[in-house]
Amino acid sequence: MPDYKPQTIEKKWQERWRDSRAFEVAEDPSKQKFYCLEMFAYPSGHAHVGHVRNYMIGDVVARMKRMRGFNVLHPFGWDAFGLPAENAAIKNRTHPETWTLENIAHMKGQLQRLGISYAWEREIATCLPEYYHWNQWVFLKMLERDLAYRRRSTVNWCPSCNTVLANEQVIDGACWRCGTTVTTRELEQWFFRITHYADELLDATDTLTDWPEKVLTMQQNWIGRSEGARVRFALGGPEQLLASGSRLLAESGPTAAEGKTNQQPAANSQQPTIEVFTTRIDTIYGANFLMLSPEHPVVQEWSREAGADEFRRNLQRFQAQDRNARMIGEIEKEGFDTSRTAINPFTGRPVPIWVANFVLIEYGTGAVMGVPGHDQRDFEFAKKYNLPITIVVQPEGEKLTVETMTEAKPGAGKLVESGEYNGLDWEEANHKMTVDAEARGIGEGTVQYRLKDWGISRQRYWGTPIPVVYCESCGMVPVPADDLPVMLPKIAEFSGRGDSPLAQIPEFVNTTCPKCGKPARRETDTMDTFVDSSWYFFRFCDPHNSELPFDPEKVTYWGPVDFYSGGVEHAILHLIYSRFFTRVFRDLGMTTLSEPFTRLLTQGMVLKNGQVMSKSKGNVVDPDDMIQKYGADALRLYVMFVAPPEKEIEWTDAGLEGSWRFLARVWRLVDSLADTIGGEGIPTPAEVELNDAERALRRKTHDTIRRVTLDLDPRVHLNTAISGLMELVNELYAFCNNSDCLRIGQTASDAASVGVVERAATVAVLKESVEALVKMISPFTPHMAEELWEKLGHSSGIVAAGWPAFDEAVAKAEEVVIPVQINGKLRARLTVPADISEEQLRQIALSDPAVVKHLEGKTVRKVVIANGRLVSIVAG
RNA sequence: GCCGGGGUGGCGGAACUGGCAGACGCUCAGGACUUAAAAUCCUGUGGCCUUCGGGCCGUGCGGGUUCGAUUCCCGCCCCCGGCACCA
Numbered sequence: 008m009p010d011y012k013p014q015t016i017e018k019k020w021q022e023r024w025r026d027s028r029a030f031e032v033a034e035d036p037s038k039q040k041f042y043c044l045e046m047f048a049y050p051s052g053h054a055h056v057g058h059v060r061n062y063m064i065g066d067v068v069a070r071m072k073r074m075r076g077f078n079v080l081h082p083f084g085w086d087a088f089g090l091p092a093e094n095a096a097i098k099n100r101t102h103p104e105t106w107t108l109e110n111i112a113h114m115k116g117q118l119q120r121l122g123i124s125y126a127w128e129r130e131i132a133t134c135l136p137e138y139y140h141w142n143q144w145v146f147l148k149m150l151e152r153d154l155a156y157r158r159r160s161t162v163n164w165c166p167s168c169n170t171v172l173a174n175e176q177v178i179d180g181a182c183w184r185c186g187t188t189v190t191t192r193e194l195e196q197w198f199f200r201i202t203h204y205a206d207e208l209l210d211a212t213d214t215l216t217d218w219p220e221k222v223l224t225m226q227q228n229w230i231g232r233s234e235g236a237r238v239r240f241a242l243g244g245p246e247q248l249l250a251s252g253s254r255l256l257a258e259s260g261p262t263a264a265e266g267k268t269n270q271q272p273a274a275n276s277q278q279p280t281i282e283v284f285t286t287r288i289d290t291i292y293g294a295n296f297l298m299l300s301p302e303h304p305v306v307q308e309w310s311r312e313a314g315a316d317e318f319r320r321n322l323q324r325f326q327a328q329d330r331n332a333r334m335i336g337e338i339e340k341e342g343f344d345t346s347r348t349a350i351n352p353f354t355g356r357p358v359p360i361w362v363a364n365f366v367l368i369e370y371g372t373g374a375v376m377g378v379p380g381h382d383q384r385d386f387e388f389a390k391k392y393n394l395p396i397t398i399v400v401q402p403e404g405e406k407l408t409v410e411t412m413t414e415a416k417p418g419a420g421k422l423v424e425s426g427e428y429n430g431l432d433w434e435e436a437n438h439k440m441t442v443d444a445e446a447r448g449i450g451e452g453t454v455q456y457r458l459k460d461w462g463i464s465r466q467r468y469w470g471t472p473i474p475v476v477y478c479e480s481c482g483m484v485p486v487p488a489d490d491l492p493v494m495l496p497k498i499a500e501f502s503g504r505g506d507s508p509l510a511q512i513p514e515f516v517n518t519t520c521p522k523c524g525k526p527a528r529r530e531t532d533t534m535d536t537f538v539d540s541s542w543y544f545f546r547f548c549d550p551h552n553s554e555l556p557f558d559p560e561k562v563t564y565w566g567p568v569d570f571y572s573g574g575v576e577h578a579i580l581h582l583i584y585s586r587f588f589t590r591v592f593r594d595l596g597m598t599t600l601s602e603p604f605t606r607l608l609t610q611g612m613v614l615k616n617g618q619v620m621s622k623s624k625g626n627v628v629d630p631d632d633m634i635q636k637y638g639a640d641a642l643r644l645y646v647m648f649v650a651p652p653e654k655e656i657e658w659t660d661a662g663l664e665g666s667w668r669f670l671a672r673v674w675r676l677v678d679s680l681a682d683t684i685g686g687e688g689i690p691t692p693a694e695v696e697l698n699d700a701e702r703a704l705r706r707k708t709h710d711t712i713r714r715v716t717l718d719l720d721p722r723v724h725l726n727t728a729i730s731g732l733m734e735l736v737n738e739l740y741a742f743c744n745n746s747d748c749l750r751i752g753q754t755a756s757d758a759a760s761v762g763v764v765e766r767a768a769t770v771a772v773l774k775e776s777v778e779a780l781v782k783m784i785s786p787f788t789p790h791m792a793e794e795l796w797e798k799l800g801h802s803s804g805i806v807a808a809g810w811p812a813f814d815e816a817v818a819k820a821e822e823v824v825i826p827v828q829i830n831g832k833l834r835a836r837l838t839v840p841a842d843i844s845e846e847q848l849r850q851i852a853l854s855d856p857a858v859v860k861h862l863e864g865k866t867v868r869k870v871v872i873a874n875g876r877l878v879s880i881v882a883g
Numbered sequence: 884g885c886c887g888g889g890g891u892g893g894c895g896g897a898a899c900u901g902g903c904a905g906a907c908g909c910u911c912a913g914g915a916c917u918u919a920a921a922a923u924c925c926u927g928u929g930g931c932c933u934u935c936g937g938g939c940c941g942u943g944c945g946g947g948u949u950c951g952a953u954u955c956c957c958g959c960c961c962c963c964g965g966c967a968c969c970a
């Protein structure tokens with residue numbers, strides 16, 4: 008008997024699958040589709056076993072669905088633009104393209120050696136013009152619809168490297184490369200108006216019933232919807248302000264530029280005002296001061312006034328404070344008095360205006376009302392600067408006094424010291440005061456989001472060129488769709504310094520205006536690579552389309568993605584951007600879908616020595632090494648067996664070896680029996696008379712099919728599915744070992760030990776069981792399963808054979824073991840026929856010797872029979 | 884601080900709707916085979932006690948509901964992840 012030699016088998020089947028285009032698919036309305044997708048790969052160089060775990064999970068689902076008769080789309084591609092390629096180019100003096108394409112070639116080989124059932128003819132790489140053309144196309148469409156716009160915005164800047172950094176490249180406020188403290192710069196940036204869909208993206212999380220709770224919560228927090236009110240405080244105080252103030256405030260409010268949803272309504276009176284955002288307008292009678300962000304336009308204006316030297320000094324001190332430290336609240340809360348006042352529109356009293364370093368310009372209006380009685384930050388601020396504290400909400404059953412208060416009291420209660428609102432419950436007051444504010448024209452109810460518009464400009468080379476030009480006479484002009492793609496030019500030298508690398512290529516920059524034909528300059532920034540990954544799942548439906556990003560008909564057939572798996576690190580960015588893009592395509596009439604991914608599985612990482620695998624830690628396990636030693640099938644089985652897909656796993660060589668041993672055990676079993684059960688004319692078990700052992704094996708077989716089927720679909724409990732298969736194998740060994748003629752061989756020389764089986768019934772049962780086993784294991788270990796299937800005398804592949812069916816009646820045990828509890832303790836086990844009546848069961852239980860013994864001297868008070876599965880006796 | 888997920892043998896993990904806790908695997912121990920070893924096959928493997936029949940304890944901790952709780956409820960402790968001065 009040949010030993011299990013995975014390497015030869017795997018090569019053979021991978022070639023066959025490739026040559027027969029086994030996993031290539033076309034739209035087929037007569038078949039139900041299934042779109043199975045794993046997050047495509049960043050071609051970083053070498054895949055390690057952590058990367059490939061994700062692809063194996065998807066492959067099991069895809070292969071199983073294929074066997075169940077679905078038309079399965081299972082594509083793969085490369086998220087090929089991005090910074091590492093540029094850094095590698097600087098370091099190794101290669102071109103990012105060379106580096107990227109070489110990595111793709113290598114990683115593709117690795118994935119193919121794992122035998123993943125991808126439709127490789129649909130492979131895409133986002134760095135190719137055939138793909139990024141359509142990024143540009145979508146950009147133009149969004150520009151037409153005002154979903155893309157340009158404004159000045161603050162970016163991270165490394166003064167040492169002289170370049171812009173992405174947020175992800177700012178580690179604890181310092182440049183990831185050189186460690187210099189990061190500063191900020193104002194630059195013109197392109198934005199996608201994702202906030203236009205903020206409400207929809209938030210509300211629709213309810214429809215994502217097959218997403219992990221964790222991811223939905225993260226997205227909800229990220230969008231951060233909070234309902235409240237904007238209230239305007241009229242400026243009072245020094246008369247001279249009024250003149251400059253009115254001009255100021257017409258354009259005030261940092262959020263004016265934020266985007267539509269955040270747009271501030273123009274002040275409806277001539278009087279200059281400061282607008283605040285609050286979720287607790289009901290506490291406004293306790294608003295004893297205002298606090299403005301140092302970046303607030305009014306503050307900026309005041310600092311420019313003559314004689315404001317001290318004001319400027321104070322302000323500069325705040326502005327010099329580490330921006331990142333300020334953002335994460337690590338520095339002390341401080342403020343300074345502007346010596347100006349505003350009128351609280353509800354109390355009519357003047358309140359001082361302060362500048363506070365903890366007020367964020369990015370959120371709300373950049374101005375807040377200080378309610379020290381009911382907000383902890385305001386409380387601390389008031390204590391520090393001796394500002395008055397007023398209690399305006401009394402909690403139920405408490406009597407707060409300012410004198411005894413040691414901290415602010417947020418939360419529920421009834422209003423006091425609030426004029427006409429006294430006695431109202433806070434929620435009622437909140438509503439009423441909002442309505443009143445609107446009626447009086449001093450404010451309005453509003454919804455505030457944490458979500459900001461998506462800044463997509465990157466001052467980088469290795470990305471999609473943004474397809475606009477700037478003309479001296481026409482201004483910003485989009486590149487006409489017919490002129491797309493704007494090709495990314497080859498670049499010779501990468502220094503890693505300076506602004507956008509594209510700005511250094513005159514042949515690229517200098518162009519003519521599409522409108523007037525005069526000289527113009529191209530936009531030299533490229534798009535964030537998250538743009539690439541926001542719609543690639545649509546491109547897979549129609550990857551070679553040269554007219555459109557995709558044919559809507561094809562997306563209608565394949566979409567949405569039925570099963571999507573990937574790392575939880577994408578829970579917010581990629582997954583929210585993809586949901587946004589799907590809605591953009593919907594509103595462009597390209598699809599009727601709103602949500603791209605029906606079911607999401609976030610797979611756990613593979614750790615080694617308790618740490619994430621990385622080159623720098625030196626704990627990377629290369630799949631190729633494992634394949635060489637144990638074969639791809641053993642590797643696949645191991646990573647899926649060791650823990651549920653969502654959990655992290657700790658890599659152990661011993662575990663992999665165990666999986667290999669199991670596969671060798673299956674191999675010996677099937678190989679030993681192949682001659683016996685692989686012949687023609689073997690009856691089905693239903694056609695013959697079975698003895699007890701045969702019936703038991705048949706029951707186990709059908710029960711295993713039932714369990715494994717449910718574990719794979721709809722649950723994706725791959726680890727328990729495998730343990731079910733292991734149990735079946737153990738049962739088959741026991742069955743054979745208890746039979747005189749069926750000892751399973753160990754080595755080639757043992758082949759003779761498998762005798763001729765006389766009983767037709769035994770052969771029938773074994774055939775059914777072994778064939779079901781081979782079919783069910785095939786999604787996990789496809790190469791071995793195909794080889795065994797061939798050994799069993801089948802010439803067409805295992806997918807064509809279909810997924811095994813089970814008979815509920817056969818799967819059911821004829822005899823069951825019923826535990827008997829007395830006062831909650833297990834006292835006996837009864838073996839009874841499965842169809843026993845409750846009355847009979849009660850009789851047998853009460854007359855069982857062990858039960859009788861334990862009931863001695865006690866009276867039975869109650870006997871509970873729990874859906875025929877357990878007897879519980881209460882006695883005392 | 885807020886939100887989410889967890890805590891089960893030496894280890895990874897099972898346990899579906901409240902019904903035999905520890906499936907399956909790893910590790911370890913013993914047996915068979917072998918000149919021997921490896922491999923393989925078989926058996927055992929939560930703790931304590933045992934007259935070998937079995938008994939008691941046991942799913943982070945403390946309570947509760949229930950005939951019965953890893954599962955449900957209340958109150959804690961600890962770990963992991965996300966967000967975080969969001970007004």
